[in-house]
Amino acid sequence: MEYWTSSPQKAKTAVVTLADGMNQFKEPIEIRDSECTSALNVDSSLYPTLQVVDGYSLYSSFFGCINRIFKYKNNFYCGNGQGLYRQSGTTWSPVFEYTNNDNGRVWDVAMFFDGSKLYFIDGMSPLKQYDGSLTTVSGAPSNSSFLTTHSNRFYLANQADNLLLFSGLRDANDWSSTDKYVGTGKITVETPDGEKPTGLTAFSNHVILFKRYSMHKLFGEDSTNFNMTQPYGVGCIADRTIVPTRDSLYWLADDGFYDYMGGAAPTKISDPIRPYIEQINMNYAYRCCAGTDGRFVYLSLVTGTDQFPTVTFKYDIQGSRWWKMGFVATSFYLDGNTLYFGTVDGQIYKVGGSDFAGSAINWSIETKPFSEDDETVRKTINRLFVVADIEPGSTLNVAYAGGTEGGTWNQVYTSSNGSGDIQSIRIPVIVRTPETWYRLKLSGIGRAKIHRIIREVTKRNG
Numbered sequence: 001m002e003y004w005t006s007s008p009q010k011a012k013t014a015v016v017t018l019a020d021g022m023n024q025f026k027e028p029i030e031i032r033d034s035e036c037t038s039a040l041n042v043d044s045s046l047y048p049t050l051q052v053v054d055g056y057s058l059y060s061s062f063f064g065c066i067n068r069i070f071k072y073k074n075n076f077y078c079g080n081g082q083g084l085y086r087q088s089g090t091t092w093s094p095v096f097e098y099t100n101n102d103n104g105r106v107w108d109v110a111m112f113f114d115g116s117k118l119y120f121i122d123g124m125s126p127l128k129q130y131d132g133s134l135t136t137v138s139g140a141p142s143n144s145s146f147l148t149t150h151s152n153r154f155y156l157a158n159q160a161d162n163l164l165l166f167s168g169l170r171d172a173n174d175w176s177s178t179d180k181y182v183g184t185g186k187i188t189v190e191t192p193d194g195e196k197p198t199g200l201t202a203f204s205n206h207v208i209l210f211k212r213y214s215m216h217k218l219f220g221e222d223s224t225n226f227n228m229t230q231p232y233g234v235g236c237i238a239d240r241t242i243v244p245t246r247d248s249l250y251w252l253a254d255d256g257f258y259d260y261m262g263g264a265a266p267t268k269i270s271d272p273i274r275p276y277i278e279q280i281n282m283n284y285a286y287r288c289c290a291g292t293d294g295r296f297v298y299l300s301l302v303t304g305t306d307q308f309p310t311v312t313f314k315y316d317i318q319g320s321r322w323w324k325m326g327f328v329a330t331s332f333y334l335d336g337n338t339l340y341f342g343t344v345d346g347q348i349y350k351v352g353g354s355d356f357a358g359s360a361i362n363w364s365i366e367t368k369p370f371s372e373d374d375e376t377v378r379k380t381i382n383r384l385f386v387v388a389d390i391e392p393g394s395t396l397n398v399a400y401a402g403g404t405e406g407g408t409w410n411q412v413y414t415s416s417n418g419s420g421d422i423q424s425i426r427i428p429v430i431v432r433t434p435e436t437w438y439r440l441k442l443s444g445i446g447r448a449k450i451h452r453i454i455r456e457v458t459k460r461n462g
Helices: 271-277 282-287
Strands: 011-016 036-040 042-046 049-052 056-061 068-072 075-079 083-088 091-097 108-111 118-121 128-130 134-136 146-150 153-157 163-166 185-188 197-203 206-211 215-219 249-253 256-260 289-292 296-301 311-316 321-324 331-335 338-342 347-351 362-367 378-390 396-402 410-415 422-427 438-445 448-460
Touching: 036 321, 042 311, 042 321, 042 362, 068 108, 068 338, 091 128, 108 146, 118 146, 146 206, 153 197, 197 249, 249 289, 249 296, 256 271, 271 311, 289 331, 289 338, 378 396, 378 410, 378 438, 410 422, 422 448, 438 448
Parallel strands: 068 331, 146 197
Antiparallel strands: 011 448, 036 362, 042 049, 049 448, 056 347, 068 075, 075 083, 083 091, 108 118, 118 128, 128 134, 146 153, 153 163, 163 185, 197 206, 206 215, 249 256, 289 296, 296 311, 311 321, 331 338, 338 347, 362 438, 378 422, 378 448, 396 410, 396 438
């Protein structure tokens, strides 16, 4: 952008897109023009166009905090603090149920390698097998909290010791045979700080055992070639935030959300939402959760003094962009191309559509403070053009505020009903602000796409 000319009456234009996500890590004046200080219910799926997020519809109503959703043999299952349940038609029947509700029970599940059997644990009861009828796996270690499969074996870990246990080859019921090729065993994984396991997964041809401040990678297929590498100094505080995608593994550590591609050290990617990371309630961090729809990774955090997730973000894998959602999820499940999520009040929603379970979507975005490349003079905004596609029945509001933060938003444009066509909406505003900085806020109700904004600004004398 060119600097101001000597003529005080000279107007200049600036064109900017708005789809590079939230950034609350840097000072607002230091972030890119295409980033924002705040956003709600918008995303970058059509980058560089900013669009209102997809809606969701109610799939099923149940009870309790839904902490696990999955499918087995084409039926939906869900878990809460009282049990694990199977859906049949519009009803849910218990697969395994306690007499009381305890939200400390968080279910972990795995399928047998041919999909014929379901195995599950909750940190309190022994490993269970279900294939239409329920049995307890005799000989399996009790009170296991974490379960995964790799190279035709089941792996278990719990929160009370430093053991990583593996089953017999292709036999989830064998936890005692000693043959070095096909038998069972256990590996002691100790750290100087005495931390116990916090998560377990398999990714990129190895098993990963997490502790709060470290991750331990196990390579090999049996006791003749197992190799536990030196640990990375990045741990996990919530096993339900461990999410594999096609290229990466994601999880939540005590200092942020990480991306691991299987070779190099994990990379922290959550600095743009760092203020929220710093508010995580570590006493209930295990209830944080994550999921993916293939393009975005969703992350729900337990913050402040709350005991359940309070905020949900989505992270654009393709461009490292963070967005805040208007719903709060306590679990996720991707069924083909369709994402489902559970909530603290027992609802299960299906993502898709143009509204939030029958309610219009409220959205907003607040830009960084603009100075138009000159931080020494005051500004007048003469005209503002918003190139947008506002759907019929949807609205668009535009406001401005002087200064770098705070202040009063002055609304300068309101549209009550869009046309559904791409339009360059001319907003003839005369902003007589004494500030050298100003910010814009775009908001609305319903579906919309914001392609770019064009600002025409005039320098004002001292």
